[in-house]
Amino acid sequence: MxxxxxxxxxxxxxxxxxxxxxxxxxxxxxxxxxxxxxxxxxxxxxxxxxxxxxxxxxxxxxxxxxxxxxxxxxxxxxxxxxxxxxxxxxxxxxxxxxxxxxxxxxxxxxxxxxxxxxxxxxxxxxxxAGIPAFIASGALAKIHIVKQEEELNVVPGIISASDLKERIESGKVVVIMKVSQCAEAIKECICEKLDATYHYFENVGVDGKEYYTKNTSDILDRKIPYFSLMIIHK
CATH class of the missing domain: 3.40.1010.10 (Tetrapyrrole methylase, N-terminal domain)
Structure with missing residues (x-):
């Protein structure tokens, strides 16, 4: 066989x-x-x-x-x-x-x-099929990634600050994979103080290496590694 x-x-x-x-x-x-x-x-x-x-x-x-x-x-x-x-x-x-x-x-x-x-x-x-990292991240942060009529956008780390800002302001929930590829765009949106919550994660599911914060000051100061992602809620 x-x-x-x-x-x-x-x-x-x-x-x-x-x-x-x-x-x-x-x-x-x-x-x-x-x-x-x-x-x-x-x-x-x-x-x-x-x-x-x-x-x-x-x-x-x-x-x-x-x-x-x-x-x-x-x-x-x-x-x-x-x-x-x-x-x-x-x-x-x-x-x-x-x-x-x-x-x-x-x-x-x-x-x-x-x-x-x-x-x-x-x-x-x-x-x-398996569990992608952003689903595990939502569980780690104890958040509902999307709810009711919210729309989810998943971005592969290549996005401009203006594009990201537009998606946030339109009310979309944005998941960014490989945050290191667009860290400056994210930090620009944070500094503009948009009405949004930035859930930032590293090494989700890896014992002893997991990291999660929604403190924007910590995100701005942090060196972003390869295994990172973000969930942004307006």
């Missing part, structure tokens, strides 16, 4: 936030490919591996693929193409293959390049 190649969403960082379906799929897999990065001093880091380890997934199943952290996206694309070819080879041996992604694998996930490569090559693929 040939099983589909399954893309399993790990959730935002806390191991227990994976779905039961996702966990069972990982436990029954023969090979699990997970993303990792290599620092300049040669050290591998992977939030996905941290989650898999906490879930007690057999380490013998795990296969890292290294994604270059570079503004030159062609390097990352080459890495995704290379792991896609390796997955195809292992799939043809009859193994049950999983590819994992943090958050939800269909929500701003670079795993899409692997998914599309396999799908375009007529390999059977499926995806198991």
């Amino acid at each position: 040939m099983y589909p190649i399954t893309f399993v969403s790990l959730g935002p960082g806390e191991a227990e936030l994976i779905t039961l379906k996702g966990l069972k799929t990982l436990q029954s897999a023969d090979r699990i490919f997970y993303p990792a990065t290599i620092s300049k001093d040669g050290v591998q880091t992977s939030r996905a591996l941290d989650i898999l380890s906490e879930l007690d997934i057999d380490a013998n199943k795990l296969v890292p693929f290294h994604v270059p952290m570079s503004k030159d996206r062609s390097l990352a694309i080459d890495a995704y193409n290379a792991v896609s070819e390796e997955i195809k080879k292992q799939y043809k041996t009859g193994q049950r293959i999983c590819v994992v992604a943090e958050g939800d694998s269909g929500f701003y996930s670079s795993i899409q390049y692997i998914f599309d490569n396999l799908s375009d090559s007529d390999f059977p693929v499926e995806r198991i």
Whole structure:
């Protein structure tokens, strides 16, 4: 029996936030490919591996693929193409293959390049849903992200101050992923003292590293890291 190649969403960082379906799929897999990065001093880091380890997934199943952290996206694309070819080879041996992604694998996930490569090559693929970071952030802050007739806008970190101001003033709830990419635009809106609440988060779901504040002075003074997001309410 040939099983589909399954893309399993790990959730935002806390191991227990994976779905039961996702966990069972990982436990029954023969090979699990997970993303990792290599620092300049040669050290591998992977939030996905941290989650898999906490879930007690057999380490013998795990296969890292290294994604270059570079503004030159062609390097990352080459890495995704290379792991896609390796997955195809292992799939043809009859193994049950999983590819994992943090958050939800269909929500701003670079795993899409692997998914599309396999799908375009007529390999059977499926995806198991997970919890994206902004949903976990709402729970951490004890807020309703949207309610009643409110409209939600999700922005991938690339937005101007004028565009952001317009969305806030129109009454939309704005979720900003990768806050570091538009930190100056956010700070400009804060300094204009718009009628809004800025819920700021870092490393949601990562034990010992979570950070949340809605204090605008703290946000203005803070150095914004890569793993950050914001929810803005008018």
